[in-house]
Every structure is written in C-alpha cells, then in structure tokens.
Amino acid sequence: MRLHTLFSVLFGCYGLVSGRVFSRNFQLHEARDAAPSGFVLSGPADSDATIRLRIALVQNNVDGLVDALYSVSDPTSESYGQHLSRDEVASFVAPASESTSAVQAWLNENGLNADVLSPGGDWLGVDVPSSTANDLLSANFSVFTHEQTGLQTIRTLAYSIPAELTAHIDFVHPTTTFPSGTGHAPVFVSSTSTSTSPVQRSDNTSAVCGSGNMPVTPWCLQYIYNIPSDPANSTSNGIAVTAYGGAIPQESDLQRFLTEYRPDMSNSTTFTFQSVNGGNSTSNNSQLNVEANLDVQYAIGLATGVPVTFLSVGGEFDDALLDTANYLLSLESPPPVVATSYGDNENAISQKLAYNLCNAYAQLGARGVSVIFASGDGGVSGNKNSECTTFVPTFPSGCPYVTSVGATTLLPNEQAAAFSSGGFSNYWPQPSYQSAAVSAFLTQLGGNSSGLYNASGRAFPDVAAYGTLYDIYNSRAALEVSGTSAAVPTVASIVALLNDRLLTAGRATLGWLNPWLYGAASGAFASVTAGNNLACSGGTTGFYATSGWDPITGLGTPDFDKLLTAAGL
Numbered sequence: 123m124r125l126h127t128l129f130s131v132l133f134g135c136y137g138l139v140s141g142r143v144f145s146r147n148f149q150l151h152e153a154r155d156a157a158p159s160g161f162v163l164s165g166p167a168d169s170d171a172t173i174r175l176r177i178a179l180v181q182n183n184v185d186g187l188v189d190a191l192y193s194v195s196d197p198t199s200e201s202y203g204q205h206l207s208r209d210e211v212a213s214f215v216a217p218a219s220e221s222t223s224a225v226q227a228w229l230n231e232n233g234l235n236a237d238v239l240s241p242g243g244d245w246l247g248v249d250v251p252s253s254t255a256n257d258l259l260s261a262n263f264s265v266f267t268h269e270q271t272g273l274q275t276i277r278t279l280a281y282s283i284p285a286e287l288t289a290h291i292d293f294v295h296p297t298t299t300f301p302s303g304t305g306h307a308p309v310f311v312s313s314t315s316t317s318t319s320p321v322q323r324s325d326n327t328s329a330v331c332g333s334g335n336m337p338v339t340p341w342c343l344q345y346i347y348n349i350p351s352d353p354a355n356s357t358s359n360g361i362a363v364t365a366y367g368g369a370i371p372q373e374s375d376l377q378r379f380l381t382e383y384r385p386d387m388s389n390s391t392t393f394t395f396q397s398v399n400g401g402n403s404t405s406n407n408s409q410l411n412v413e414a415n416l417d418v419q420y421a422i423g424l425a426t427g428v429p430v431t432f433l434s435v436g437g438e439f440d441d442a443l444l445d446t447a448n449y450l451l452s453l454e455s456p457p458p459v460v461a462t463s464y465g466d467n468e469n470a471i472s473q474k475l476a477y478n479l480c481n482a483y484a485q486l487g488a489r490g491v492s493v494i495f496a497s498g499d500g501g502v503s504g505n506k507n508s509e510c511t512t513f514v515p516t517f518p519s520g521c522p523y524v525t526s527v528g529a530t531t532l533l534p535n536e537q538a539a540a541f542s543s544g545g546f547s548n549y550w551p552q553p554s555y556q557s558a559a560v561s562a563f564l565t566q567l568g569g570n571s572s573g574l575y576n577a578s579g580r581a582f583p584d585v586a587a588y589g590t591l592y593d594i595y596n597s598r599a600a601l602e603v604s605g606t607s608a609a610v611p612t613v614a615s616i617v618a619l620l621n622d623r624l625l626t627a628g629r630a631t632l633g634w635l636n637p638w639l640y641g642a643a644s645g646a647f648a649s650v651t652a653g654n655n656l657a658c659s660g661g662t663t664g665f666y667a668t669s670g671w672d673p674i675t676g677l678g679t680p681d682f683d684k685l686l687t688a689a690g691l
C-alpha cells in the first residue's frame with residue numbers, strides 16, 4: 123500500500139475560478155550557494171519529469187509535544203509511562219486550520235490536489251511535473267549528478283513561496299537538501315569466514331568469541347551482556363527493523379543462521395514483511411542485503427520470542443525516513459522498538475528537514491516507542507568515507523529524541539571501536555538529561571580537539587555494544603561484518619526483552635529511553651575506558667574513551683540484569 127493513500131483526501135472545495143489570474147508575491151524561502159561537493163549540474167530537469175513535492179506546514183505546538191514527551195519519559199515524572207495516543211500526538215503537530223486552508227487554496231488555484239501524508243496533517247504531498255514545480259516555487263529544478271557514483275537527482279538551489287504563506291509553510295522538500303552521494307548503510311564487511319562450525323558455550327569468553335578470527339554470535343552477546351535466552355511471552359511487544367535502498371533479508375539465510383547459532387530456537391522463526399511507500403519486497407543484490415540480514419538475524423536471534431517486523435521503505439533516504447516515521451505514527455499500536463542502522467552526515471540535511479524529522483521521533487517517543495539509530499562508522503568524520511576538516515556529527519544521532527548506539531571491539535575487555543562515530547551536534551543544543559555526564563567528559567577532555575567540535579551541542583552516542591566480527595549468513599555463506607549497525611540490533615533486542623518483562627508485569631514499555639538511561643539506568647552500563655576513534659584523515663585520532671560517558675561509546679555497554687533492576691523489575 124502506498125503510504126499516502128492511508129490519509130488521502132482531495133481538497134475539492136476550492137475550485138479554480140475561471141478567468142481569474144492569481145498573482146502571488148514570492149519570497150525566497152531556502153537557498154544554497156552550490157550543490158554539495160561531489161555533485162555537478164547536468165542540466166535542466168525534463169519538464170515532464172514528475173517530482174513528488176512534500177510540503178511541511180507549520181506545526182502548532184512543538185513545545186507542547188516536547189513537554190508531553192518529557193513527562194511520559196522521565197521516570198521522576200508523575201505521568202511516566204502514560205504514553206499518548208495517535209490522536210493526542212497528532213493534535214500537537216496539526217497545523218492551524220488557517221494554515222491548511224491557505225495552502226490548499228494556493229495549490230487549488232494551480233489546479234493541484236494534495237495528499238495528506240501524516241496523521242497530524244502537517245505534511246502534504248503533491249506530484250507535479252518539474253515545470254509546474256518551477257512555477258509553483260519560483261524554482262529552477264535541475265538534474266545533478268554525483269560524479270563518484272553516477273547517482274542522479276533533481277534538486278533546486280533555491281525556491282520561494284508566496285509571501286502570505288511564509289507563516290504557514292515550514293519548508294518544501296525535495297528542494298535544497300541533496301541525497302547523500304555515498305549511501306547510508308554504515309555496515310561494513312570484515313572478512314569471510316571459512317569456518318562455519320557453531321561456537322560452543324564456555325566460561326572463557328576470549329576462547330569463544332571476539333578474539334582473532336573467532337566470530338561473535340548470539341551466544342557470545344547473551345554471555346557478555348547477560349541477555350536471557352528464554353522466550354519472551356508478551357504478544358503486544360515488537361521490534362521494527364527499518365531498511366532503505368532495497369535491502370531485503372533472506373529467509374533461507376535466517377533459517378541457516380538460527381539452525382547454526384540458536385539451536386534452542388525453532389529455525390522457522392521469521393519476521394513480518396512490510397513494504398512502505400513502494401519499498402521492494404525482493405532483492406537479488408547480495409551486497410545490499412548484508413545490512414538487512416545482519417539486522418534481522420540478530421534481532422530474531424537475540425530478542426528471543428519477540429515479534430520482528432521488517433520495514434522495506436522505498437524512495438530516496440530523506441523521504442524514506444519521513445515515510446517511515448509517518449507510517450509508524452499512523453499505526454494504532456506502533457512497535458515499541460524501532461531499530462535503524464542507517465544514517466547520514468548532519469551537514470548533508472537541511473536544518474528545517476532535520477528538525478522536522480527529529481520532531482517526528484519526538485512524536486514516536488511520546489507514543490511509547492524507543493527510536494534507536496546507529497551512530498555512524500566514520501569516527502569523528504561522520505559516515506564512513508567522508509572527508510573533514512572539523513568533526514562531522516551524524517544524523518539522526520544528533521537529535522535528542524533518538525537513542526544513538528556506538529560500537530566496541532575486543533573481548534573480554536571491550537575497547538571503543540575506531541570506526542564508532544560520536545561527537546556533538548551543530549543543530550541541537552545539549553539536552554539537560556545528559557549535561558552532568560557530558561560536562562564530566564568535557565572536563566577530562568580539557569584542550570584536546572579544541573575548535574574541532576561544538577561543545578554546546580547534543581552529544582552522542584548514548585550507549586554502545588559490541589560491533590565487530592558478527593557472524594551472519596548472507597547468500598548462503600557465513601560472513602563476518604562489523605559496524606555500529608551491528609550494535610543496533612543488540613541494543614534494540616535488550617530493550618525489547620526489557621519491554622517484554624514490563625508488559626508481562628502490566629507496566630508500560632520504556633518508550634523514549636534517554637532520560638532513564640542517563641538517570642536510573644546509568645549504573646547498568648559498563649563504562650568503556652580504552653580506545654579512540656578515527657579523525658579526519660587516516661591514522662589520526664579523534665576522541666578517547668574515558669571513564670563515565672564519552673563520545674565514542676556513550677555511557678558504555680549494557681548489562682541486562684542491572685537494567686531489569688533499573689527498570690524496577
């Protein structure tokens with residue numbers, strides 16, 4: 123089902139007035155000097171090329187949403203755990219009725235009808251030929267080509283909106299935010315394993331996992347983080363694993379994985395597939411599927427008995443992130459954990475779009491959903507393969523309403539993984555829930571890396587988990603993969619198993635985690651105190667892991683039993 127059909131309405135009541143000429147006074151709304159580095163202008167867009175314009179209307183009460191989010195997510199609040207319904211959340215972001223009618227009238231006078239894309243009615247979508255988009259927005263939509271990858275995209279360097287709509291329209295997308303040229307999946311493949319013999323239980327972790335070429339398996343992770351293997355029992359629980367770009371988990375690989383590494387589980391345990399906005403349902407692209415196989419194999423292999431839904435989301439990444447959030451917000455009961463191993467550099471995404479997406483994560487948090495993202499695999503340079511002169515934070519990890527996960531390596535004494543991204547957002551200021559933890563780090567940091575990072579920004583990651591040499595099956599062969607994307611399903615599984623215990627006890631799910639993580643749960647994480655991450659060019663150093671919170675491994679690695687206690691179980 124295409125997402126926009128869920129909320130489709132036609133604005134039929136503002137018909138064109140025949141013969142009347144509408145002249146609007148345009149005002150420049152967003153502009154950039156040039157395309158981002160890597161992209162070159164290839165020429166004007168074909169006038170018939172269809173562009174799906176998404177119009178973000180001004181949301182009526184974002185401050186109220188954030189207040190509500192804190193009051194249901196802060197364990198010291200009286201309304202902790204009293205998560206909001208779909209309609210309650212929608213009412214905070216619904217635009218003023220004047221905004222909706224003014225924008226509808228503008229579209230109608232141009233002969234256009236919009237779809238409503240979000241439960242709050244704050245996103246409208248309309249498909250238009252590029253020539254119409256140029257007229258509507260006084261823009262110059264052109265084809266830009268990413269030289270390295272050949273990726274082509276239609277964007278404009280500037281656009282305007284009618285002056286009388288500036289109080290009603292937040293921004294229009296896709297316009298000046300370009301897609302990432304180099305992709306969004308941070309997973310990377312370390313090596314292929316020739317040995318496929320299952321790892322045996324042992325009390326000697328260095329003998330069974332993570333050392334040398336020995337792969338990490340669900341059993342190792344259960345062992346090092348005290349993750350239970352008995353099946354969860356709550357039926358209202360769940361994890362949604364999201365994927366972009368057409369990556370699809372393969373059932374045959376999952377079955378082989380479970381047979382090999384979870385012989386105590388039925389090897390026919392599987393996931394529910396959900397396509398969002400035309401996301402592909404099959405893929406023969408073995409390389410692309412690595413991420414999906416990793417995420418699903420470890421979510422199912424660690425969150426024993428928790429229903430897992432795989433969301434294959436179509437479209438360019440930024441649009442797909444919006445569609446993912448709006449799809450989940452449209453559900454009566456969204457899955458309590460959403461795990462995403464994809465991200466982008468913060469500076470690749472316009473501030474307006476980044477804020478809007480972050481508000482969508484705040485909405486999910488208010489609904490009781492833990493939104494979990496990988497911190498990125500390029501050390502302080504952001505996503506892997508990016509160049510930098512100052513440290514580059516990643517998105518959405520810089521959004522204060524998501525939980526960002528970094529990675530560790532080496533057992534039994536875990537160290538920060540060099541690739542694990544972390545740092546300080548340039549878009550969001552430091553939220554108070556982390557100020558004590560982050561101040562303590564900044565005091566230790568002293569003058570190190572001075573001028574390269576934004577000390578006043580939201581700091582990430584929040585937590586970490588082991589992230590190297592995960593053994594998976596891909597295209598019927600064993601493979602070892604590393605990345606913060608490996609740590610994500612591990613953390614997501616732990617949260618889902620905690621939720622199972624809470625639901626069974628008649629309690630609410632954990633929802634937005636961060637106030638709890640930095641509060642009652644901070645002692646449930648083992649601080650990682652060794653290792654440093656990569657800086658802007660090969661071989662240099664970024665941040666160092668330290669006692670307490672640090673910007674490579676956050677609060678540290680989890681202990682399930684201690685988290686149970688911290689959750690009052």
Ligand SMILES: *[C@@H]1O[C@H](CO)[C@@H](O)[C@H](O)[C@H]1NC(C)=O
Nearest residue numbers: 164165166167262263264265
């Ligand atoms: C619009 O962009 C095209 C390239 O796509 C360029 O040739 C043309 O001069 C631009 N038009 C204006 C009015 O800037």
Ligand SMILES: *[C@@H]1O[C@H](CO)[C@@H](O)[C@H](O)[C@H]1NC(C)=O
Nearest residue numbers: 324325326327328329330333
């Ligand atoms: C644990 O295993 C490693 C690697 O096989 C071995 O070198 C070490 O002696 C073992 N330690 C113990 C206490 O058995």
Ligand SMILES: *[C@@H]1O[C@H](CO)[C@@H](O)[C@H](O)[C@H]1NC(C)=O
Nearest residue numbers: 350352353354355622623626
């Ligand atoms: C779920 O129920 C089974 C059967 O009663 C039990 O063995 C198992 O421990 C339960 N799981 C949890 C997490 O309590």
Ligand SMILES: *[C@@H]1O[C@H](CO)[C@@H](O)[C@H](O)[C@H]1NC(C)=O
Nearest residue numbers: 366367368369402404405407
């Ligand atoms: C989706 O599938 C179609 C054909 O099945 C393929 O051409 C296309 O490249 C796939 N899209 C992605 C993003 O992989």
Ligand SMILES: *[C@@H]1O[C@H](CO)[C@@H](O)[C@H](O)[C@H]1NC(C)=O
Nearest residue numbers: 374377378379381382389390
């Ligand atoms: C799944 O388990 C059954 C036995 O329960 C076994 O016969 C089958 O080969 C297993 N499947 C795979 C793909 O290993």
Ligand SMILES: *[C@@H]1O[C@H](CO)[C@@H](O)[C@H](O)[C@H]1NC(C)=O
Nearest residue numbers: 368402403404405406407408
């Ligand atoms: C994928 O492979 C299967 C058989 O291996 C084939 O039937 C199917 O058409 C292929 N799909 C695509 C999109 O290439």
Ligand SMILES: *[C@@H]1O[C@H](CO)[C@@H](O)[C@H](O)[C@H]1NC(C)=O
Nearest residue numbers: 548549550551552576578579
């Ligand atoms: C640093 O972060 C703050 C938000 O905390 C932001 O206002 C400021 O613009 C950022 N500085 C830079 C140089 O981006």
Ligand SMILES: *[C@@H]1O[C@H](CO)[C@@H](O)[C@H](O)[C@H]1NC(C)=O
Nearest residue numbers: 566567568570665666667668
């Ligand atoms: C500061 O940098 C030095 C290396 O120049 C390093 O040894 C030390 O651990 C760093 N301290 C912190 C807190 O990052």
